Amino acid sequence: MTHLWERLLEAKSRLAPVQSKYRVLFEDPNAPDEPAKVLVPDPNWMAAALAGGYLPPIDTYQRDRLVPDGEPKEHPYAEPIGAMTEEEAIEYLVMKDIDPAVWRDYKGNRTIMKIVPVEMIPSDRSFRNAWVIAQPKAEEVA
């Protein structure tokens, strides 16, 4: 099996970059005073995800999180998966690039992660360090 790094080289030479129409807003539950973060998919990576045949299964990255540095990792030589939709690619990216403490383990009441259309991210960055995720209004219980 060809190394993932080489497959990405081939993908970059063959595929046009794809700017995703989604962004992932999230907050770090372990650092509540920090502003909301905005994850932006890499256009070359998104092109490879949509084409299929380049990226490894997401569970290989998740197992590799537990492998100490210097030890052999599974994801570079794993059999590539097929094409994903853009929505599936964003879900894959959440599980790959965001700490499980945000998307899997958080049990609090705040909404700390949202996948949003790119138009919902403010273009005015004057108060960037004050950004938080808007919370749904509390529903009244009769």
Place this chain on the structure above:
Amino acid sequence: MSTLNVSNISDGTTSVGTGYVVNGSAKAWCMLNQSATNDAFYDSYNFSSSTDDGTGKTTVTFASGMANANYATPSMTESGTGFNDVRTLNRDSSQTRGSSSYSFYNCHSGNYADNSQYVSVVFFGDLA
């Protein structure tokens, strides 16, 4: 994709081992814009995402991870609006340097994190 299996590359006079060429290549590189959340990467290789962590703060995540966190990161930052502002790319102790991602901030000479329109970072090291 076809594969050429050679142990040395030569121009007829001098030769170099293929291992030196492969191991000496940049394993990831990017040029990105911290001022625009909607269009972060201008171009890149071997990343899956960039994360806007706040004013002047960014995390880039590798698609194909590094073997360890002991990689070299030559970098440059340009404001794009003038020549007088001195800026450097730094990493503080709260930011990640890992085999799967790297976080940094763009430090203005006034000693505060500031967005930059052009940030270039190159990663040299061993792949996982």
